[in-house]
Amino acid sequence: MSDSPYVSTTNACKLCTPLGAALAFRGVEGAIPFLHGSQGCATYMRRYIISHFREPMDIASSALGEKQAVFGGGPNLKKGILNVMSKYGASVVGVATTCLTETIGDDVPRLLAEFRKEFADLPLPEIVHVSTPSYSGTHMEGWHAAVAALAGQLVTQKAEPQRRVNLMPGLVSPADLRHLKDILADFGVDATILPDISDSMDRPALLDYEKLPAGGTTLADIRAMSGSLGSIECGRASHVAESAGANLERRFGVKNLRVGIPVGIRESDAFFAALEDLTGIPTPKKYQDERGRLVDAYVDGHKYVAGKRAIVYGEEDLVIAMTAFLAEIGVKPILCATGATCKNFKAQLAAVTEGLLPEPPEAREGVDFHDIAEQAADLAPDLLVGHSKGYTYAKAWNVPLMRVGFPIHDRFGGQRMRHVAYGGALELFDRLVNVVLERKQEDSAVGYGYL
């Protein structure tokens, strides 16, 4: 499956499956992510997520020890949920398995059924479970699996038809989510964003430490997704057997439109077209203007980035989206790489660059940074585009790194960075041009202060 010729992995270009699930569960109101496994995994993921968002990230764990690893983790799972109920007062518990509990073969659905029976007299939270062994997936698969589980397990009947749109945005920044919410509001529809981490992972300073950060998709809204006008799912990479949108379409006939993460003009156009399709409302002038300003900026700045050679790496959905953007501004994506393996990565990269590049960019999946570096030596890139983990390579090759996506833990403000829609593209474009200009200015013997 993988493109890498090596057995070993050096500096992985992916994270593990339950991390994605935990983060997705954080986008549901009143939910606490719960990892069924040993303590270490949960703690590692917490600190990893905290470093990017600089927000509390409580992930409960069933904290299995040696005994439970041998005899099964059921008792700890049940006790853990009870503890989380009493201390956090969670209305939703998102249970994700880890490699350990998958391997010892804990049957989580059965354990949860037992739990519900055993404690039927208590006011039980909704418990959503998702199977996330990391030996067969990445954090993005964990994310999408958790979203699918939320829709699959919480939406149980057909709701009253409503002028709502379901939006499954993929893993984008809280700032992106806020931007998307504004757009949907300007289309005059109620929006259910699943999951919505815009509040929970980017909180204002408040009076107290919140056990459960406010914000996130409400249970009522999730349940009502079956009555929406339709769903828009962002992200072109194919991950799970059945996505949340596909599930709602199959069971409740909710129209599902699949688009890329809307980065750049063409992908944003597709996103707005999908919104027009579902709502029957033309794109508000505000966004037409934004698009116009974006084109204007592209025109003003194109010369400075023309022909620059970029290596793009990271999460498959974002790599495809960033490639779409880079190709349309005249930057040459010379290598598009991801640690994930997904069937349609190459095809989608070809699709988003169609007509912009003479031929599809070189695509590699299932690779690590060692693989990328090996190839980069010949490619001589001008620029890296991806998350913080590429920093050492950028430094070694003496090329700038434009940080996008997750995790960004060597810079400030990853959670406030916009990538999506015309507004996001404008910010990305400005940053990119400035990165290139700054480098040029620094490298120039005389320096210059006027373009």
Add this chain to the structure above:
Amino acid sequence: MEQAIFEERRDQIHRTGEGPFELACNRDSLAGAVSQRACVFCGSRVVLYPIADALHLVHGPIGCAVYTWDIRGALSSGPELHRLSFSTDLQEKDVIFGGEKKLKAALLELIERHKPKAAFVYATCIVGIIGDDVGAVCRDVAEKTGIPVIPVQSEGFKGNKREGYTAACKAMFTLTGTGDISDISPISINILGDFNLAGEIWIIRDYFKRMGVTTVANITGDGRVDDIRRAHGAALNVVQCSGATMELAKMMQDKYGIPFIRASYLGIEDMADSLYAVAEHFKDRDPGIMERAQQVVREELSVLLPQLGQYRKDLEGKKVAIYVGGAFKAFSLIKAFRHLGMKVVLVGSQTGTKEDYEELAAICDPGTVIVDDSNPLELSKFVKELDVDLFVGGVKERPIAHKLGVGFCDHNHERKEALEGFVGMLNFAREVHASATSPIWRFVPRREAMAKAEAAKKEAL
């Protein structure tokens, strides 16, 4: 408010002065409690990570390796192999059919590519479950490649960080005693339990050098395999921190008769005491050594104290909460805060022992809260209740402090600022001062509300 504490955890919390001291510790974390603790693997990784010319291969699925990729500030003066993250990245078929073949192939590949001096292979949870014979693979590869290939039995679920330290010490112990020690000075030490965060071990080594003491091996900050192989030739082991490498020191004492002393390089007294203790140990062999140690301390203090006084003026009377990984660090921090005129009101650790906590209780002011294996809900409750001005902890504690409008000082393995030694004390004071006295706190809602309530109270009088 009270309900922030889990019934099952009541005996893991103590307030000094209230009843006899008894604190439960070293037990498994409570399911569902969002413990701040990591796992056995984490403990091993922390200890062995800074050995810079060894290959560190994590045998398991990708997460365990990726979350520990170059997140620590352990610097090297030479090779930097430790900063890469190697994994067997187990896939489903490996889990089903066993991962030994893959492990062997990965090891051979990586050893060929990087030519390390030794390789450490960390067994993670899954490996314990699927039953790979890591030891056998390591022996096999060692034979083929001619370098030591050392299994680290660090399956995460087999306990907490503490067991990870033990596993790491056992792994290193297989290296000691294998190098040539003929040219080692009789006035020589190994520095154990320092990880060279932000180059700290270089500061410490310099003090020892000025005293006339040679360092044989840094274990493990800025560590080298060949040095560890010679470590049994040193005359004394100087062990920092109660947990991480104490066991190695004990093993070396049993096998090679090398005595050890405990040291701490944090804060003024502990730093000076550590130098004096080493001088004391060698004073018969080198009569001038105590004089030189005092000279070092004098020189350093003459620079440090006037500057420290500046910070103290602003910090006097402020209240501090300490929650760190190991308990030993907490002792030094308590003393260091006294120099800044600050009062420690909460202190705790992830992995303290009964003796650690007893000692802590003895040096704390009455009313100080002592906690073992705490969690965000408890910590935030205490921070508010005790009206703390500054929190010392790691990444996971930082948002707790910040959300509550409390200053924060990073004191974990990820920091990039040297806090050890006399110069480190100054850095520490500077950081504490910068955070605790920042004007931004007045805008934080909880502080705003407190200020308002205070004003209203004054008005009423």
